[in-house]
Amino acid sequence: MTETEIYTAPVRDGAMISAPVYEGHKRGKNWMAAIAPDPAAPGGVARTFVPRGRGEYYYIVSTDLVGQPVEFGADYFSTGGKRYPKRWYGVVRALTGEEIRIEHYETAAQAIAxxxxxxxxxxxxxxxxxxxxxxxxxxxxLGED
Incomplete structure (x- = not known):
């Protein structure tokens, strides 16, 4: 059995300070979402979007994400409107005041499982x-042992 990759990001003020994928271009669209199977949703996956931060903050995270499968999306759109998607899936395994640890998976189905x-x-x-x-x-x- 191979060891699963763990992505660790710093957390400050309740928000992630980095992300596993991110499109910094002005035509970029980025998100983090908790995911669940849903045959009627795009790609068969329902998404509950995590609030985005501003400035140095990427996504505002809370302890209710621990144990949840997540999707990070980072799409670039060309001037002609062509989309260049990047996706990263994982399961949030730990969240402290200082860091978040997310176990990486190749697909949404693997992360959900x-x-x-x-x-x-x-x-x-x-x-x-x-x-x-x-x-x-x-x-x-408190002076107690």
């Missing part, structure tokens, strides 16, 4: 360790 397999154990263990460390800090500040 992977999201149904349950949470990433490593991500849960890392989150538990961080929470226990924070609890120890709080207890120390």
């Amino acid at each position: 992977a999201s149904r397999s349950g949470p990433d154990r490593q991500a849960l263990e890392e989150e538990r360790a961080a929470l226990l460390a924070r609890l120890a800090e709080i207890n120390a500040l």
Whole structure:
């Protein structure tokens, strides 16, 4: 079994500071969306778009995305109107105040199937360790052991 690629992006002020694909041209169209199967939707995939940020912020993310399959789109449109699409699919495996980790998949169907397999154990263990460390800090500040 091959190891899955994990995309890690910094998070600041509740927003991603980078994205796995992005079209910076003025005729570019970019998005991040939580996805689900839907035979009536374009490409058979329903999309719930994540709010976009401004300036250095790409997408405003929240903990309800953890465990969700996502699609990043970055399309360039030529002056003649021809579309040059880029897509990137994944499953959000962890989100902290400092970073988001997204497991990469080649297709929407693969990302959706992977999201149904349950949470990433490593991500849960890392989150538990961080929470226990924070609890120890709080207890120390309160003078409790």
